[in-house]
Amino acid sequence: xxxxxxxxxxxxxxxxxxxxxxxxxxxxxxxxxxxxxxxxxxxxxxxxxxxxxxxxxxxxxxxxxxxxxxxxxxxxxxxxxxxxxxxxxxxxxxxxxxxxxxxxxxxxxxx
Amino acid sequence: xxxxxxxxxxxxxxxxxxxxxxxxxxxxxxxxxxxxxxxxxxxxxxxxxxxxxxxxxxxxxxxxxxxxxxxxxxxxxxxxxxxxxxxxxxxxxxxxxxxxxxxxxxxxxxxx
Numbered sequence: 001x002x003x004x005x006x007x008x009x010x011x012x013x014x015x016x017x018x019x020x021x022x023x024x025x026x027x028x029x030x031x032x033x034x035x036x037x038x039x040x041x042x043x044x045x046x047x048x049x050x051x052x053x054x055x056x057x058x059x060x061x062x063x064x065x066x067x068x069x070x071x072x073x074x075x076x077x078x079x080x081x082x083x084x085x086x087x088x089x090x091x092x093x094x095x096x097x098x099x100x101x102x103x104x105x106x107x108x109x110x111x
Numbered sequence: 112x113x114x115x116x117x118x119x120x121x122x123x124x125x126x127x128x129x130x131x132x133x134x135x136x137x138x139x140x141x142x143x144x145x146x147x148x149x150x151x152x153x154x155x156x157x158x159x160x161x162x163x164x165x166x167x168x169x170x171x172x173x174x175x176x177x178x179x180x181x182x183x184x185x186x187x188x189x190x191x192x193x194x195x196x197x198x199x200x201x202x203x204x205x206x207x208x209x210x211x212x213x214x215x216x217x218x219x220x221x222x223x
Contacts, residue, residue, distance in 0.1 A: 008151060032209050043201060043214040044154070051209065088153060092208040097161040098169060099144060099205060099212055103153035 003027060004091050006102035014110050019076040021087050021105050026070065029094020033065055035074045036088040038104065044088055048074065079109045113137055117202050117215035124192040124222045132187040132218050134202030142205040143185035144212065145169075145177060147198040154201065160185055192222045 005024050013019045021035075032051055036044035048063040050056045050072070056063045062075040072091075076083055089102040118133045136143065141162050146154040146169075156169030158177040166177050174196060176188045185204075189196060199219050205212040 006153075034211060043216055045214075046211040049211055090212070096167070097142060097208050098156060098159050098167070099142075099203070099208075100156060100170075101146070101154040103151065 003100045004102040006105050009106040010108050012108045013079050019079045021074040023072045023089030025091045027093045030091045032092035033072045034090040038086045081109045081111050084109045115213050115215040121219050128192050129190050135184045136204040140204035140206045144203040145187045146201045149198050194222045197222045
């Protein structure tokens with residue numbers, strides 16, 4: 001079992017729709033959870049961080065964390081073509097200090 | 112304030128050659144990481160350093176060595192490059208496990 005798992009996609013949504021991206025992790029002691037966006041040929045950049053159960057909203061983005069289910073999600077409302085990118089879920093482990101990434105989900109927003 | 116700086120940006124090596132990828136951060140961060148990224152594989156952790164003076168293996172350490180030279184610098188060495196090491200390499204730094212990691216611009220390495 002991989003430490004952080006994501007559906008690789010591609011996830012295709014029409015412009016203006018809600019995109020839902022999901023991530024599961026294996027280390028129950030994990031304390032920090034991050035969503036990064038990566039455009040082709042570029043470095044990853046942080047979109048959201050979340051540390052406690054529940055929802056965290058920032059503009060069009062909402063991160064959701066459920067530690068009991070070991071599940072993190074990212075919702076993107078009013079999706080725009082400029083949101084088309086790979087979205088990477090990252091988890092900071094509890095037992096060690098390493099930052100582990102999932103394989104990423106490719107999102108394509110259709111105009 | 113440059114953030115995380117990686118050198119070089121591009122490199123072509125012949126099989127068996129050695130090289131060192133350099134990474135430096137100016138944010139006084141404690142943790143530093145080396146990842147490789149291959150199509151469909153996401154970011155795979157090669158080595159990390161939780162603090163100055165410590166290094167630990169990640170998921171794919173074979174064929175690599177690292178040095179945490181000081182708090183600012185974390186280098187990755189390929190002793191005898193193999194075609195399987197063709198990849199994009201990213202260095203990242205993080206203040207602590209609760210904060211975001213910042214990435215360098217990446218090094219595109221091709222081993223022929």
